[in-house]
Every structure is written in structure tokens, then in C-alpha cells.
Amino acid sequence: MHTDEHASVTGARGSPATAARVRTLLAEEVGARRGAGEAGEWGHLVWDEIGRLVDGGKHLRAQLLLRTHDAFGGTRHDAAVRAAAGIEMLHGAFLLHDDLIDGDTVRRGTPNLAAIARERALLAGADVAVAQRWCEVVAVLAGDLALGLAHHLFATAELPAREALAVQRTVSRTLGTTVMGELGDVALELGLLPADAGSVRAVARGKTAAYSFACPLVLGAVVAGAPGRSEDDLWAVGECLGVAYQIVDDVREVLVDRARRSDLRRGKVTTLVERASLHPGWSAVEHLWGDPALDDAGAAVLRHFFVDSGAVAAGAAEVRELLAQACLRAQVLPRDVTRVVEKFAATVEDLLGDAVRGAAEPVQ
Numbered sequence: 413m414h415t416d417e418h419a420s421v422t423g424a425r426g427s428p429a430t431a432a433r434v435r436t437l438l439a440e441e442v443g444a445r446r447g448a449g450e451a452g453e454w455g456h457l458v459w460d461e462i463g464r465l466v467d468g469g470k471h472l473r474a475q476l477l478l479r480t481h482d483a484f485g486g487t488r489h490d491a492a493v494r495a496a497a498g499i500e501m502l503h504g505a506f507l508l509h510d511d512l513i514d515g516d517t518v519r520r521g522t523p524n525l526a527a528i529a530r531e532r533a534l535l536a537g538a539d540v541a542v543a544q545r546w547c548e549v550v551a552v553l554a555g556d557l558a559l560g561l562a563h564h565l566f567a568t569a570e571l572p573a574r575e576a577l578a579v580q581r582t583v584s585r586t587l588g589t590t591v592m593g594e595l596g597d598v599a600l601e602l603g604l605l606p607a608d609a610g611s612v613r614a615v616a617r618g619k620t621a622a623y624s625f626a627c628p629l630v631l632g633a634v635v636a637g638a639p640g641r642s643e644d645d646l647w648a649v650g651e652c653l654g655v656a657y658q659i660v661d662d663v664r665e666v667l668v669d670r671a672r673r674s675d676l677r678r679g680k681v682t683t684l685v686e687r688a689s690l691h692p693g694w695s696a697v698e699h700l701w702g703d704p705a706l707d708d709a710g711a712a713v714l715r716h717f718f719v720d721s722g723a724v725a726a727g728a729a730e731v732r733e734l735l736a737q738a739c740l741r742a743q744v745l746p747r748d749v750t751r752v753v754e755k756f757a758a759t760v761e762d763l764l765g766d767a768v769r770g771a772a773e774p775v776q
Contacts, residue, residue, distance in 0.1 A: 430493060434474045437497045438466045441561060457532070458554045461525040466504040466558075468520050473499045473628045476756060480632025480646075483748035491569040492635045495579065498565035499628055502583075505558035506590065506623065512551040513598060516674055526551040571635065578634045582643075586627040593618020600681040607681045607689065613655060616683070620661075621654020625756075633749075645744055649753055652738035656731045657760050659683045663727055663767040667715055676714060677706045683730070687723035694721070724768065731764050 446459035474496035481492040511519060517527035530547035538546065566583055569576070596615040599605040629646040662682040665675050675682060679702025688694055697717045700710045718724055735757040742753040 430478055430489065431471060431475060433493045434471060434478075434496045434500065435467060437493060437565075438500060439463065441497070441501075441565065442466070445557075445561070454529075454550065457528065458525070458550065458557065461528065462504060462508075462554060462558050462561075465507060465519070465525075466500050469503075471496075471500055473503055473624055476625065476752070477628040477632040477635075479752045479755075480629050480749060481636045483752045484633050484636035484638040484642075484746065485748075486632070486636025486638075488571065488635050488637070491571050492632070494565050494569040495631050495635050496628075498562045498569070498583075499623070499631065501558055501562035501565055502586075502623060505555045505562060508551055508555035508558060510594070512548060512555075513594065514674065514678065524551075525554055569635065572637075575634050575637060578640070578643075579631060582627060582630050582634060586623045589618045589622040593620070593622065597680075601679060607686055609686055612681060612683055612686045616655045616658040617651050620658040621651045624657065625654040626650025629753075642745060642749075645741060646749075649738050649741045649745075652734045652741065653753070653756060653760065656734035656738070656757075657763075659727050659731050659734075660760060660763045660767055663724060664763070666711075666718060667724070668767055676701060676711055677704050678702065683727050684718050684723045687726050688718050688721045691717075691721040691723070693717065728764055728768055731760070735761060 442459055442463040446456055446463070448455075477496045477499055478492055481488070486492060507519065508525060511517075511524050512526055517524060523531070526547040529550040530543045533543035533546045534540070563583070566579055567576075569579065571579065593615050596605060596611065597619055600607055600611060600615060605611045626647045627650070629650045630643050633642050633646055662675075662684050665682075666684060674680075685701065689698070694717075697713055700706060700714050703710065738757055739750070739754055742750040745753075
């Protein structure tokens with residue numbers, strides 16, 4: 413699942429005013445399209461929900477891009493703001509499509525676009541089948557609109573030709589990698605890929621790490637005009653941070669956000685599941701994993717098993733190793749950039765601490 417941020421990230425040379433400019437730009441771009449004469453009732457709904465989606469959250473990806481730009485000594489602040497808005501709009505597009513793929517109806521505690529469209533269709537007199545098809549169409553096309561707006565934001569960042577081309581190359585690489593990661597994620601869920609460590613980590617690198625960490629790091633450097641040789645190092649650092657972040661999110665989904673059971677009910681193959689399935693006792697609880705009717709009691713049994721089997725502890729150890737690798741790889745970069753990486757790694761470490769403490773709490 414493409415995840416929302418759980419905590420703000422503070423770090424070197426971040427400017428609240430600049431972060432606010434990203435949010436303002438997103439609101440302006442969405443508002444202009446919502447106000448277009450051809451939008452109509454459903455268009456207004458779509459743009460309202462896109463606007464709500466990109467306004468929420470902590471804008472982790474934008475912060476990472478902006479701080480990387482500043483750390484490289486960049487002075488193209490307007491272009492950095494547009495690129496940062498682009499990465500947040502890209503995130504919004506992925507969330508719209510991801511919710512549909514996963515069959516989720518809630519985002520950030522409220523009904524998502526698909527759920528709202530379905531309910532409105534039912535209220536308008538549509539039968540259940542028509543309402544379901546309509547909500548799927550709305551979610552797909554809304555994601556397409558958000559994706560198009562993301563490309564517009566990247567393309568209109570005023571940059572020299574070399575940097576502009578590098579932005580497009582990086583975004584194209586990110587899209588391809590993320591789509592392949594999403595395909596792998598669903599293939600794992602459907603049993604079309606072996607649920608081994610290699611497959612699970614490859615999905616995390618593709619689906620989460622590429623656009624949430626590697627892409628913002630590289631784009632920050634590109635917009636700043638940093639030497640091209642930094643891009644490979646930054647991408648590698650981003651992969652380490654992103655896989656660590658995904659493992660933490662897997663732990664939080666099951667052990668901290670206990671009201672949410674979508675991953676367990678769908679039989680999603682996460683790092684926790686992959687590790688727990690190697691334990692001899694997995695066969696006694698496997699029937700609960702992937703049960704669409706999983707209740708609180710069944711979820712509690714699975715949570716106990718993830719802890720008792722050592723899956724949580726092993727995941728925590730892997731996170732710490734990945735964060736150490738990220739910081740080590742960052743040593744070849746300018747010191748200010750290394751500090752940005754270290755700050756973000758510390759944030760992921762803090763999230764890990766929260767998750768592990770959540771795992772240690774008694775499960776009723």
C-alpha cells in the first residue's frame with residue numbers, strides 16, 4: 413500500500429515558508445481546474461477530492477526534495493517548489509489508484525473518492541452493480557487527472573535544458589519502477605509470485621522507495637544543478653530509506669493502527685508475513701491471514717504470532733541495518749546532504765521505536 417506519512421520530518425535548512433508555498437501552489441492548480449467551465453458536478457467532486465488528498469499529510473516527499481535542493485546549495489527555489497508540488501501530486505495519483513486496486517474505501521479517516529462516488533450514484537437511483545462500476549471509473553480517471561497535473565508541474569519548473577531533461581528522465585524512471593512494484597505487490601497477494609524475501613524486498617524498492625525517497629532526493633539534486641554523478645548515489649540511498657520505511661509501515665499497520673485490518677484481510681504479503689511464515693507455528697494461524705471476515709479476536713491472534721515468532725524483532729533489525737546503509741552511502745555526498753539523509757533516517761528510526769513499543773503493549 414502507498415502510505416501516508418506518520419510524522420513530520422525536521423531537518424537542515426527546511427523552510428516553513430517554502431513548504432507553505434508548495435501547499436499553496438497545489439491549491440491554486442487544483443482550484444483553477446475545478447473552476448473550469450466544463451468541470452460539472454462530477455468534475456467538481458473529483459477535483460475537490462484531489463485537492464483534499466494533496467493538502468493532507470505531512471508532505472514528506474516535498475520536504476525531502478526541498479531540503480536536498482538547499483543542501484546542494486541550490487538557488488532555484490521557484491523550480492524546487494514546482495517540482496516538490498509535482499511529487500506530491502504524483503503521490504496523490506498513486507493513492508487514488510492504489511485505493512481502487514486494494515478495494516479500500518477510507519483514506520485518512522474519511523470516505524475516499526471511490527466511496528463517495530459510489531454513495532452518490534446509489535442516492536441518484538443506480539443499482540449496486542452500476543454504482544460499483546461508476547466508482548471504479550471515477551477513481552481511475554481521477555488518478556489519471558492527478559498524474560497529468562503532476563507532469564504539468566514538473567514540466568513547468570523553469571530549468572535549463574539539461575536539468576529539465578534530467579527531471580523528465582527521473583520521473584519516467586520513477587513511474588516505471590513504481591508501476592512494476594505495484595504489479596509485483598498484487599502478484600504476491602494473488603500467489604503469482606513466490607512469497608520469498610527477494611520478491612517482498614523488490615516490491616518495497618519499486619512500490620515505495622522509488623517515488624517516496626529516491627525520486628525526491630534525485631530531483632532535489634537535479635533542480636539544484638548538482639553533478640550528475642550524485643544521482644546514482646542518491647537513488648541508492650533512497651532505496652535503503654524507502655525499504656526501511658515500508659517495513660516500519662508494515663509493522664505499524666498491524667501492531668499500532670489496530671483498527672485497520674485491510675492488509676490482513678486481503679492476505680497482503682508484507683515483510684512481517686514473509687518472516688512469520690517461516691516459523692513452524694505459521695500453519696496454525698495461516699487460515700486467519702487473508703480471511704475477509706477477520707474480526708478483532710482473529711487479528712489479535714495474528715498480532716501475537718508476529719511478535720512471538722520473532723518477525724517483528726527481525727524486521728526491526730533489518731530496518732536499523734538499512735538506515736545504517738543509507739547513512740553510510742550518503743557519506744560520499746556533500747556534508748549538508750548527508751545531514752538531510754541522517755535527519756530522515758532518524759525520523760524512520762523514531763517511527764520504528766513507536767511501532768516496536770506498540771508491539772510490546774498487551775493485545776486484548
